[in-house]
Amino acid sequence: MTKVVERKPLSMLERTYLPSIVGGFQVTWKHFAKSVLKGKPLTMEYPEEKWVVPEGYRGAPYLVKDQEGDTKCVSCQLCEFICPPKAIKITPPGPEGTPADRANAEKMPREFEINMLRCIFCGLCQEVCPEEAIFLQRDYSLTGSTREEMVYNKQKLLELGGVHGGIQKWKHKLEEAQAQEAFPVPQS
């Protein structure tokens, strides 16, 4: 449906531009008074004040630990493969590598690097992770003075990631296995 905008011809007064002068001054003065006399400009002075990002904000991806403080990542490399900008680089432990922090977990990465200059915060790594070991967290402003500094390694990612509980698949598996050792199953 077409809407006809009515354009009235300007009145004699309006054609002198006087109402616009008055109106223009009123508007500008209102804002000037607000920022100068009341001292309330809208600007948030960024590095000193920061936005509080909401829960569930998708910022930088970090590795998380479980309740026991163990690395959750099992070095399956799914995130490395799905990462669109190829920001993740995982070095698996290899056959002779250090065993995983968690008992019964098969392995954990020897090194886990995210190049934050490449990362696009898309969240596919979080989505694909079968272990819930990587999460997009609330940091949005990562800075560094060199490119090397912007490649976050496993230790740094774990530190920044903190603890994230949730499922404890490997713990339950361990308990199951221990229970099977002690056959017959105790009556509970």
Next chain:
Amino acid sequence: MDAIYYLHPTTQFVLFSLVKIVLAFGITLTFVAYAVLAERKISAWIQDRVGPNRAAPFIVDYLPVIGPALVRLGLFQPMADGLKFLLKEDFTPAYVRKVYFWLAPALTAVPAFMTMAVIPFGSTLGNPNNPMVIADLNVGVLYTFGIVSLGVYGIVLAGYASNSKYPFLGGIRSSAQMISYEIAMGMSVVAVFMVIGDLNLSKVVAYQGGGIHHWMLWKQPLAFFIFLVAAFAETNRLPFDLPESESELVGGYHTEYSSMKFALFFLGEYASMIAASAMMVTLFFGGWTFPWGGGAADGLLGGLAHIACFIAKMLVLMVVFIWVRWMFPRFRYDQLMDLGWRRFIPLAMANILITALVLAALNH
């Protein structure tokens, strides 16, 4: 100091003039720098922003309370801006017409400063033979109009020399704008000079010397209004910044310019704003005279007070220039022409006619 007075009068004149030229030039340049800051700050406040508040040279550390306050006000920003302009890469695109491209910025900046020459910015500093005006021309205002119009050539030339679409459009608009407003501006002051009967700007100031009620503003309000609007058009300020119009012409005539060459355009724009304000103060607001009247100063302090009074009046008009920028949207090309040709020129003519009739009736 008295040794100067034993010199030949011509030598004295040359010496005094040189000092006045250097001072006027230096002070104008400083004012340009701080006019830019004022523009940025006032614009920011009107838009609910904060404006420049970070530039802090090392000396701030030694000023306990005032230092941070000055930083908040952005008082050191002009220095950073100037340095930035000097250090930026001066890029000349391959397709420009080189000679004109280099000439245009100078052509815009120079006339703006030359206008200052005839404006009486103070009475005397004690010596009655040494008035505070660089060139006390009898044709003062004609000189101003002649020089001010030259500024447009710089803009047109920049548009032509850039050899690219937007600057070209900007240049064309500028010339059309100049033709529309120069006439109205010239005609508006004719009425003023009919009342005063002299073209010398010092005489204009002397005529208005009797205090605020003698100001030309009250005798020729229409002339002042036309002059004010035309001054906005002449200095390419909003709502008549058609040659520049950032939002449609990507900066207009100075799109292809960078670094110091761009800075010269910038300088020219603000210097002509200052010149226009100074001109309006002289013509309509009593020049350097105090609002409560009084003649030429007889001492150094009085002379300095007169200069301060002139500068204060000028600053008020500068704020008007800056403030109006946020009050109106930009005029359309045809509206601008319409306003110039069909409103202001007839109005200015009518003003001349009425002034003539009133003068004839009074002198009869």
